[in-house]
Amino acid sequence: MTSVETTGRAVADGRGSAPARPAARRLLPGTGRIFIYQVLVIAGFFAIWEVAIRAGWIPVYIYGQPSGVVREFVKGITDGKLLIDTWVTTQESVIGFLIGSLFGSAAGLALWLSPTTAAVIRPIMVALNGLPKIALAPLIIVWFGIGIESKIAVAAIITFIVAMIASYAGSQEVDNDYVRMLKALGATRFQIFRMVIVPGSVPWIASAFRLNIGFAMIGAVVGEYISAEQGLGQHIYYAGTLYNLNGVWAGIFALMILALVLDWFVGRAERLLKWR
Amino acid sequence: MPHESATVLQAANVGMTFNPDTPEAVTAIADISFEVGRGEVVAIVGPSGCGKTTLFNIIAGLLKPTRGDIAVDGVPVHDATGHVGYMLQKDLLLPWRTVRDNVTIGLEVRGTPSREAAGIAQALIEAYGLKGFEDAYPSALSGGMRQRVAFMRTLAFSPEVILLDEPFSALDSQTRLILQSDVMRIIRERQCSVVLVTHDVGEAITMADRIVVITSRPGRVKSVHRVDIAPELRHPLKIRTLPRFNQLFETIWSELGIELAA
Structure with missing residues (x-):
């Protein structure tokens, strides 16, 4: 001893x-x-x-030029246009991400509670999982209009699907021996859900969140490509139609910086969530 | 002596056939009856494939037998209701819960107020050598300590019967002996009624009052042996020098051996 x-x-x-x-x-x-x-x-x-x-x-008209990109960047910041576009895209991505990831995770976990529902919608989930989810964007734009709401909706729907599939997969991966142990203790199905399935799925959900911040940005930017008045996607698309390659690059670099910042935040949150 | 007291667990003509009435029907257990008295330790020993796991699941209420009955305190078991606490080779500690919260899980399921549950857990943790680790997570513990926590989790909600299924077989031999003697001491102290499922004959003799030998599939009771060795002589190492230990060991081993050859 x-x-x-x-x-x-x-x-x-x-x-x-x-x-x-x-x-x-x-x-x-x-x-x-x-x-x-x-x-x-x-x-x-x-x-x-x-x-x-x-x-x-x-040739500069095909590739752009770093010094020109810097000029575009500075101009965009001083006249505020690039900042506004970045802010719009940030809002669309973050709000869409939060709505989609939270509701998606909840939906995926809830499927554990109802195996019948899960069995019924399994083919739909498989199809949605294989679908390049961005293909849904034009539909969503038609449904939600050209404002910020439609971009939030695109980001939310894509991240919802990813989070739902990941959290459902996570709930299925939880060691069945834990479930049996709780059953033997006399636990109800909901107690098992709360005490084992939800915490046991957290690593999967956290990984889905990490992927989802990228998907949310794709959703927002592609939504802006299709139809928007503001946002980095709109900025890039518009500059592209004018053959302003430096402007395109400035938008891309702004997106990269935004991606790094958002990923950093989600990474922090992920570390808080994960048990080791 | 334990065998004079009331029956806590009774298995009466338990049989289990999987996929009955189909060509794939497999009878895992043919007919097993035994009983466990209050404070008694009964070991179930059998060759692999004798339906030990099936029997285990039936006693725990996780599986419904196709024949016969299990009764705890005279009440037939129809469902898993927490009347039986079990401990497996796998500790099954929830990695996201601290030691304390793992110990209280059975009480939590029963709706015991968390203050009271924490008090029960604290007393167990202090009594059985894990003081200072209350807030540690399982990943920070050694295999022996984890099994110790698993045992406390089983004790915490005071089940009528404790079911041990090869609980020490994943541990190294030194830790195993230490844990075996600790668990044995605690079981005796608390007068627990225990079913120990194992393939280790030595472990069965060291820990049990009675040993039920099961035949290979389909499982049947082949013989029952009373281990008439005084508790004070049951040290996991010293017991092995007793003539009675060796006699029992050889008898049971040959019974199992015949089964293996057959």
Whole structure:
């Protein structure tokens, strides 16, 4: 008994403090070096691009030009247009993401409670899973109009499908022995759902959220391509029709930055959710 | 002595046939009867494929037998209602719950107020050597500690009967001996009525008052042995030097051996 306790305690202590310090010491110089390489690679890419344009190796009207992109970017920020477009796309993506992911997860989990319903709609789920969900966008635009609501709807519907399928799959993957144990304890179906199925599906749901923030942005931007008055998708599409390649790039880089920021937030939330 | 007290669990002519009335019909258990008295430990020993898991599920109320009955305190078991607590080779600790919350899960299912449940859990955790780990998650515990928590979870809601199915077989031999003697001590202290399902004859003799030997599929009771060894002699290592231990061991082993050869 004593020996078990001591080894146990040693393990627990080891986790708490000892390995933390050397890991941190090793990690920092590594990331620092990698960061320098990353900056060099990106800067090098833009430098070669700029040089290639100025030397006349590739035509500016097809590829755009980094210095021109920077000009577009600065202009977009000073006149506020790019900021407004970014804000619109952010709202569409985030609201669509939240609605779709939350309701989708709830729907997927609820299917565990009703195996009959799950069996009935399984073919529909399989078909929806295989469908490039963005193909639904034109329909949704027709239903919801050209305002921000239709883009929210596109993002919400796509993320709903992804979250529902993932959370349903998660609920099916929960170890059946847990379910049997709770049954043997006399638990009701709803108790099993609450105590085992929901928490057991959380890792799946969290992964779906991570995917969904990307899908929400795709939904919002494609929705804007189809029909919109504002937003980064509209900005890119409009600049494209004018052959303003620098403007297109400015919109793309704004989207990339937005994607990084949103992904960072979801990543944080994901870490809070996941049990290890 | 335990065998003088009332019957807690009674299995009467239990039989189980899967897919009955079809060409794929398989009889896992032909006819098994035994009883467990209050505070008694009964081991069920059999070769693999003797329907141990099926019998286990029937006693736990997870499976309805096609013949016969299981009664707990004289009341026939029709459904899983928490009358039986079980512990398997797999600890089945919920990884998202702390040690304390894993121990209280049976009480939670029964709707015991959480304060009261936490108190019961705390007492068990302190009494049986996991003090300081109340708020730890299972992933931070060793295999032996996890099994200890699983055992506390079983004790916490005071089931009428405790069902142990190969509970130590996934542990290394040292941890296994420690846990075996601890579990045995606790079972005796608390006067638990226990069914121990195992293929380890030595473990059965060390822990049980009686041993029921089951034949291979379809399972039938082949013989019943009373382990007349005083509790104070039942140290997992010392017991192995007793002549009675070896005699029982050989008898049961040969009974199983015949079954294996057949």
